[in-house]
Amino acid sequence: MSVTQQKDDKEFKRSPSHxxxxxxxxxxxxxxVEPGRYRLVVSRACPWASRAVIVRxxxxxxxxxxxxxTDPIQDERSWRFTLDPDDRDPVLGIRFLSEAYQKAEPGYDGGVSVPAIVDVPSGRLVTNDYHQITLDLSTEWTAQQRPGAPDLYPxxxxxxxxxxxxxxFRDVxxxxxxxxxxxxxxxxxxxxxxLFDRLDALSERLEHRRYLVGDSITEADIRLFVTLVRFDAVYHGHFKCNRSKLTEMPVLWAYARDLFQTPGFGDTVDFDHIKRHYYYVHHEINPTRIVPLGPDLRGWTTPHGxxxxxxxxxxxxxxxxxxPTTERVPDLA
Known part of the structure; x- marks a missing residue:
C-alpha cells in the first residue's frame, strides 16, 4: 500500500513509488529474470498488493x-513479519520490511509500502512500483509462466x-x-x-459484456476487482463511500462475484486481514479500533449469471x- 500524504490540510495525494x-x-x-531469486512481499489487506498476488x-x-x-497490522516500524516463527521472514531473515528498504537506500526515511519485490541474495528491495510490478509479471516472466497461463496484458x-x-485508478x-x-x-x-459517477459508468460498460476489455480477463479486471471486493467490508462505512453498497449495484455485484468465483481471485482474498488492517491502523478515522463483525460474506459464492x-x-x-498449501486463505464463514 502506498503512502497517502496530506496536502493543504484538506486533500490527500498518493505518493509515487520511490x-x-x-x-x-x-x-x-x-x-x-531468474527463478528463485526474488521474493514478493505482500499484505493480503492491501489492494495494491492483492493485484500482484492474483497475477502471480x-x-x-x-x-x-x-x-x-505480512501481518495486516503494521506499526511505526513498517510492515512486520509477526505471522512467521520468531517474527522473522523465513527467507529474508528480517523482522520488518523497512530493513530491505534500508539495504536498497541507507538512510531512507520515506514510506514503506507493499507490494515489494526483494532480491533474496542481497536482501535489497528491488521495486515497490505497484503499477509496473504486475505488468512485468505478465510481460517479462513469460518463459517462467505455467503452461496455459492467460495473457493478461495482450x-x-x-x-x-x-x-x-x-x-x-483515478476515480475508484x-x-x-x-x-x-x-x-x-x-x-x-x-x-x-x-467515485460513484465512475462506478455507474463501469456498470453501463459491463452490463452487456463480461469483462472490461476484450472477451477474457485482463489486467483491467484485476485492478477493478481488488477495490470492489473490499467495498462493502471497508470502503462503504469506513471511508464514507455510502451512496450504495456493492450488493446494491446489480451489475457490479454480479461482475465481482463472477471474478471472485474464478480460480485465482477469491482464493487469494482474506477478509479478516482486510478488515483488521483498515479498522485498526486508520485510527484517525476509527479511533476506537473496533473491527465490525459484518458484512455477511456468504453472498460472494451465490450464482452470478x-x-x-x-x-x-x-x-x-x-x-x-x-x-499451494502454505498460501491458502480461510473459507468464507
Whole structure:
C-alpha cells in the first residue's frame, strides 16, 4: 500500500513509488529474470498488493517467485513479519520490511509500502512500483509462466487496457482513499460524486459484456476487482463511500462475484486481514479500533449469471491449479 500524504490540510495525494527498478528478461536492467531469486512481499489487506498476488497465481509463478505475507497490522516500524516463527521472514531473515528498504537506500526515511519485490541474495528491495510490478509479471516472466497461463496484458489491447486502468485508478482505486481521508466537506462531496459517477459508468460498460476489455480477463479486471471486493467490508462505512453498497449495484455485484468465483481471485482474498488492517491502523478515522463483525460474506459464492454474456475467463489458457498449501486463505464463514 502506498503512502497517502496530506496536502493543504484538506486533500490527500498518493505518493509515487520511490523504488522503480524493473526485473527484465533482456538484460536491460541490473535485475535479470531468474527463478528463485526474488521474493514478493505482500499484505493480503492491501489492494495494491492483492493485484500482484492474483497475477502471480493466475500466471503460475508460485514456484518461481516466493511470497511473504505480512501481518495486516503494521506499526511505526513498517510492515512486520509477526505471522512467521520468531517474527522473522523465513527467507529474508528480517523482522520488518523497512530493513530491505534500508539495504536498497541507507538512510531512507520515506514510506514503506507493499507490494515489494526483494532480491533474496542481497536482501535489497528491488521495486515497490505497484503499477509496473504486475505488468512485468505478465510481460517479462513469460518463459517462467505455467503452461496455459492467460495473457493478461495482450499487446493488441494495451492501449484500451491502459485507458481503462487510468480511469479506474483515478476515480475508484485511489478514489475511495481520496474520499475517505479528505478532511474538507466540499472536497469529500466532490470525490464521493466522482467515485460513484465512475462506478455507474463501469456498470453501463459491463452490463452487456463480461469483462472490461476484450472477451477474457485482463489486467483491467484485476485492478477493478481488488477495490470492489473490499467495498462493502471497508470502503462503504469506513471511508464514507455510502451512496450504495456493492450488493446494491446489480451489475457490479454480479461482475465481482463472477471474478471472485474464478480460480485465482477469491482464493487469494482474506477478509479478516482486510478488515483488521483498515479498522485498526486508520485510527484517525476509527479511533476506537473496533473491527465490525459484518458484512455477511456468504453472498460472494451465490450464482452470478454472467456466463450468459459469453467470454472465456482465461482466453486460450486454462485455470490455475490448486492454491499451494502454505498460501491458502480461510473459507468464507
Amino acid at each position: 523504488f522503480t527498478d524493473r526485473i527484465t528478461a533482456d538484460g536491460s536492467s541490473p535485475w535479470p 497465481r493466475l500466471l503460475g509463478l508460485e514456484e518461481v517467485i516466493s511470497m511473504a505475507i 499487446e493488441r489491447l494495451r492501449d484500451e487496457i491502459d485507458a481503462v486502468n487510468e480511469d479506474v 482505486n485511489n478514489g475511495v482513499y481520496m474520499t475517505g481521508f479528505t478532511r474538507d466537506q466540499e472536497a469529500y462531496e466532490q470525490r464521493f460524486r466522482r 454472467r456466463e450468459s454474456l459469453g467470454g472465456r475467463p482465461f482466453g486460450d489458457g486454462t485455470p490455475p491449479g490448486p492454491v
